[in-house]
Amino acid sequence: MRVLVIEDETKVGSFIKRALEEESYAVDFCEDGAKGLEMALAINYDLLVVDVMLPSMSGLDVLKNIRRERIHTPVLILSAQSQIDQRVKGLDAGADDYLTKPFAIDELLARVRALLRRGASESPGILQVDDLILNPATRDVTRGGQRIDLTLKEYALLEYLMRHTGRVLTRPMISEHVWNQDFDTFTNVIDVYVNYLRNKIDRGRSKKLIHTIRGSGYMLKAD
Helix, strand or coil: CEEEEECCCHHHHHHHHHHHHHCCCEEEEECCHHHHHHHHHHCCCCEEEEECCCCCCCHHHHHHHHHHCCCCCCEEEEECCCCHHHHHHHHHCCCCEEEECCCCHHHHHHHHHHHHHHCCCCCCCCEEECCEEEECCCCEEEECCEECCCCHHHHHHHHHHHHCCCCCEEHHHHHHHHHCCCCCCCCCHHHHHHHHHHHHHCCCCCCCCEEEECCCEEEECCC
């Protein structure tokens, strides 16, 4: 899952970024409101974490502009203002949740998980393709009732594939969402990790779920 953090306090933003990356999220970090809006409009993020007080454009204005463009990405507002009327303004502007500073990082991570579980209305809490089941809340993965142990990066790749079942995911798309970087045509790291997943998900099973779409990328589907 790819997250954009817009926070003008460098230490706070870096701390949030590091904590999210330790949970296997791909994270972009921006310290300016106008630049953050530009990034949010240009890239398909799964979640935005936005501070209210930002240079060049406030977090609420960023949020209003995002919603005006009919972008329904979940947004978590951060603010040092704890007054009820400020929370109401944030929620009325289109925020999905509001967290006041200072906050415990465990609470922020819990709110992020809750927002990502809700996600878009079509995204179910439990992801299932045939007999492959992934629980985003616990990060448990099973196939045919058998538990599958994955590394953080393998899990992130599988979750991305499962959230886009039946859709061809190109290597640049996978690189941006799972590795949080531009695709390097001279590396085969994506192919290597897809093979790792295949060995754990498909090996020894008659029905294969991970498919190579020659010349395009990869797709996870039951048929």
